[in-house]
Amino acid sequence: MHSSPPIRGDLTPELLQTSQWTDEQVSAAGIPIHDIPFVTVGGGIGSFVTVDYLRIYGVPTDRMRVLSNIDTPWETYEYLTRVSQIPRPERIRSDSSSRPDNLWGFPSYALEEAWREKRLSHLWQIATEPILNDYWTPRAGTVFRGLEREAKRISYWDMLVKGQVRMVRKRVGGGYFTILTPPDGLSETRRVAFRSQYVHLAVGYPGLKFLPDLQDFRERHRDYTRVVNAYERHEHVYEALKTRPGVVMVRGGGIVASRVLQRLMDDREEFGLQTQIVHIFRTFVTGSHGPNVFMRRKGGHGWAYQGFNYPKSVWGGQLKARMRKLEGEDRKKLYQDIGGTNTPKRRRWQQQMAKGRRENWYHAFQGMVDKVEPGPDGRLISHVRSSNGRIQQYVSDFIIDCTGLEADIAEHRVLADLLQHGGAERNPLGRLEVERHFEVKGTASGDGALYASGAATLGGYFPGVDTFLGLQIAAQEIADDLARRGFCKKMGPFRSTSQWFKWAFNKAV
């Protein structure tokens, strides 16, 4: 039975309009208050690695809560990887020692897979990457299995509170109120409040944006089956191609485009299909590119090639050290220099595309799409303008948008509220401006602190925020800052080593 939401204990107009709340205001609204020193909002991998760090630093479960609308930290990530063509047995684009289930990154995933499968080839590949081999990357399933083990080990589910977080507001006297809407039937009041000294936001991507021309087509023609986004379920496209030959237009030059192409090409090979692929790059890279000989990335056939989402040294080397010192326009400039859509140069993909070019079923072009419209035979016509101004029309049966445009952070309700009421500012890239230790600038409240990590903070002093290792780097900065503030003890070499043994033997922290 579906119960209607309770009407007691809801936000009042007074609360909505006040940026800083008193305890009395919240009580007067009938919203029950739970006291807990640290809450993390999100419940995905960003929240998980942060509480994992803090648990290992020695914080007990009754001092932290994870506020989330998902049951497991990997739920959203697994959904996104699965629909974008990385089911559990396939490999994700991530370094072997970026382990969200192991803050030491040792043993790396490659060692673990080599041990489990008793295969030395994993070790040979990891020792010779990326010179003699492609970068070794873990299977999605290996990552999820490890997360599950670690979540159990740190008693993750003892800290999880289900619900939708509505906002975080400063509290008069220090700290914050985090307002949660519990699932229907689980609470006697419409909202509950968590009163905490510290808040951590790891709410993930604010949302996906469609390419404007594709959004326009979908809305005008109410056609959601032939024009699809790679980050939504689109298995029907591959199924339809198995029943009759078709033309697929792929848009985008990143990792998801590579994955979707691989699926199309694998199916072509496995089922003997006649699929034709038209691939449109907005920026068509023809070779090595970059401002000077010391900043030159490889590329070709449309793609910019790079092992991972960022040049490797953003996670600990030169680029990390350099970006940490930059402000404003200088920072933005370096982001531009190292940015741009890219994909790894994997040998298998190169072979498949070369075969497609040779056999004339894979065609890549540069172009901007002006509009998409239905043709007389019901197929899709894309009007593509190339950089020399020529307009071409391409006919296809399906269009798969692999561009992965991200929405503005204000599309996320909690972040929008934080910008409006919490004193948060935007960084040079328009996301949340955070300190080097990931405290959101302008949001301090008395002796309390509010931190954020993940995609919402891209553009800060540390670039690789929306990656496994980036989330762990943020978690370490946050845990060390919390130690400075006395919330926990900073972990030194001895505790680290003894905790590692506990991890290795799967003993509780």
Added chain:
Amino acid sequence: MVPTLFGRIQTRLFLLATVGLAVTALIVPVLPGTGDAELADLYRTAVAVLAAVAVLGVAWEFVYHALMQFRWEKDWPTLFGLLTLINEGLLVWALLALEAIPGVAVNPPAAAFWTHFLAVWLAVWLVANGPMRVPFIRWRFRGGRLV
């Protein structure tokens, strides 16, 4: 690895002083071809070689750092960390032959030198590529700096 210049130097010196010395202590008594040389002299020589690898290594790190600047990722692949034993080993061997390394008590035969050198190099390389992160959780995010 993704080292910074100071990170490289600190990591090298630290690992040679810990892992390098430990391996040296264990391996010197069983080095091949040392004949009837005194154990104390062998130890003195091995430590002198280790010191040479450390001191020359600081200069080598500047070279590697400069070469790394041509890499887009500004990384130093695991394989490079292993293969650089060739140039570094040959240089130390050549300097030994020229008697240019101070503190050497007995000029070691090739078998002894290369066994010692390879054992130390492999151990340092293996530790740097994993176990080092167990006690030092901030090390890899600071480009290999310990302080």
